[in-house]
Amino acid sequence: MPEPTGVIHDIGYQRYTGPRLGRRAVFGALYLHGLRTAFGLGRSAKAKIFPWLVLGIVTLVAAAATAVRSQIGEVVMTYAQFADNMSWLVIFFVAVVAPELVSRDLRSGVLPLYFSRPLPRSDYPLAKLLALATALWLLLGGPQLLMFLGAAFTGGEGMGGVWDELLDLLPGLLYAGLWAVVFASVGLLVASLTGKRAFAAGGIVAVFLMTTPIVGVLSIMPSRAVNELAFLASPSTLVGGVGGWALGDLLGPQAPVPIGGFGPVYAVAAVLLVAGCVALLLLRYRKVAAR
């Protein structure tokens, strides 16, 4: 038997010996990537059209409101009313962004790649949810900040005026956060059900829009309790109800929706809605098809 003559050459393959980033780094990367995706950053110009269209419109509205206020001195809309008035644009923004965040991954079948990392099942949807909620909050909060700057520095009442304005702004930002959390959780759940972005966008809009007329009908029913509970039926009025109850006068002179004494019910309903959507979202990602 001849001696083996083959040689194994060392061609320089090396093991990775550096630090291994764990779960937090993966989560952070997913979150950051999701946030950038939401506004189309780092992607083609086509992907930027719709997010920046919405952002442009809300900024324009805020700028117009600020300009009117500084010229005429009349408050066109408070910070909370701004969020309420922009509800259609918020819905549209969710319909644009949520499918980008989750439906693309489903469609291109890359989820097994994500889950082959040290990434617990729950982190993927939670990171996406957090990214969407942050994007929505920025969408509503940014223009509010613009309105604040405009109002604070044209008021001419010195630091006291700025402080009063700041006390108006902070509840407004909290209220925007409430909008963001509720709309992000519902929207992302709907989007995670289908890999087709077109269907996801249509589904999100259908879910949000079909609930508004239910409120309209329930609020004219011949029962006062039903009328005051009617605003539970739609996410936007639900948020208005919770905001009116929890932040009350801080939001502005008039309550957005007449909910009577049912404020706690609204708060519980909002928490249940968000918790339910997150639970269903986690359930959705317990098992994913490779394709």
Add this chain to the structure above:
Amino acid sequence: MSTVSWITLRGLFGRRRFLLLLPLPLLLVLLAVLSRSLGVDADDWGPPVLVGLGLAVVLPVVALIVGTGVLGAEIDDGTVVHILTKPLPRWQIVLPKLAVAAGVSAVTVAVPLFVAGRLADSVRLGLSLAAASAVGALAYSALFLALSLLTRRPVLLGLVYVLIWEGLLSSFVSGTRVLSIQQYVIALADRLAPTELLHGDVSVPVAAVMTALISVGFTVLAVDRLRSFSVAGETS
């Protein structure tokens, strides 16, 4: 029935996806029945249900999902090539697809609107709502079908039209109502059965002419765009 319309129908109903179309019309009928059985005055529940839900949400959303789906789904899959390479004139591809889209959305929307209109006022209102919404379904379908050939993101552009143009702007700027299919449908329905429930802002001749113009114009545009259509991948 041509093969193209047959394929389109199967594409629409072959998957579970078409179940998505059911909740909206069901909700419309449910709300109408509920309000009627609880004895609420029709003047109170008529406008939010018939216009707010029926004509402003169900009709455009159903027409959007179906209208962009008939051709857009095939473009997304890339299977549109199989139809394009057949020796068919382009209009024989666009027209059957438009017919299927308009037919499906018309049936999905007109039936619940008829029931709701009947419960709100009379059979006449129900019939006029059904007829007007069928006409509207044709106009919307032509618009959205053309959109799916003009852009890679037809659903989002359609949503811009439905949400921002018809929804948001027409409540602030009344001028945009002259260019809104929703207002044409309301005007036509109001003309066919004059009631207190519907208020058209557009005159009836304008509505009729504009609806016809939109339907024909966008169909011609779609045929023209399909003539020089290039198949590309999904937008990044």
